[in-house]
Amino acid sequence: MKFEVKTLAAKNAGAIELDDAVFGIDEVRADLLQRVVKWQLAARQQGTHKTKGRSEIARTKKRFGKQKGGGTARHGARSAPQFVGGGKAHGPRVRSHAHDLTKKLRSLALCHALSSKAGSQSLIILDDAVLSAPKTKELRLSFAGLGLSNVLIIDGEAVNENFALAARNLPCVDVLPVQGLNVYDVLRRDTLVLTKSAVEKIHERFSAKEA
Incomplete structure (x- = not known):
């Protein structure tokens, strides 16, 4: 499906083709999302109670x-x-709360999470996420123009350093490289922002698994 691309200045920057198998699932399964979120939170639980x-x-x-x-x-x-x-x-005893979950299920749940954001109009594609200087005020104004307040931003293999420094002073804003894309962080923020390079890497990731 075609999706509009914007710049940080909230201007149009063309369009991009999104894979329907990743971003266009019609019936989002909440049970898959719940299982993966539970798996993620269990893995990070310390288990030091005794x-x-x-x-x-x-x-x-x-x-x-x-x-x-x-x-x-x-x-x-x-x-x-x-x-x-x-x-x-x-x-209670000291123990690990982590449990196993198949890679196939985790991958499918991520597709459903991405599709839920796209289907609810909570997905924005940016041309890039680059700042010339780490200015939080400048980034706050850009987010205001895009209507962003509670947001997860996924960039390509590496996040622009100036952008990351400016964003870390803003509440309810997370910035991750595409390798860190996960179901829990996608769902915990109101809006998901992907750069064009992040979309390309996501497509490569799922096309490689299908092959």
Whole structure:
């Protein structure tokens, strides 16, 4: 499908052909997007939470109270979970929360995420994302002209240094090279901005997988 290309000054810069298999999926599957987002967030979860079990509590193991006649159970250690200061029963342990997800499913979910942005008119294609100087004020004015406030910007193999420096002072603005394109970051921002070089790399990426 044909898609309009704009400049940072919000002027027309021609059009570009987008692959329908990547940007033109009609029925976006929310279940795929949910699975991949869950996979991404699980992989970045630290998993350092921990509580002490009864074997790790430094308390006396001496039996307290009489064996019989006390009217209570015959406890042998104060480190049992039912006592204040005792160990935690079935508490969290240090572990990895990461789980596997097939490359085919992850790739398909990315196509659905890109298609959801294109279908909801939340996709903008820029001619390039280059600034002559790292001026945040200049970039803020450019974003205002394009109607951008909460945005993810994907450039080619390398992000222009001046553009990245100017953008990092703006809230709710993420700038990534095309290698960093992922489902979670696409969905967490209201608008997705791709440069022409990023679109070319995305097309190469998915055409290579089909071959």
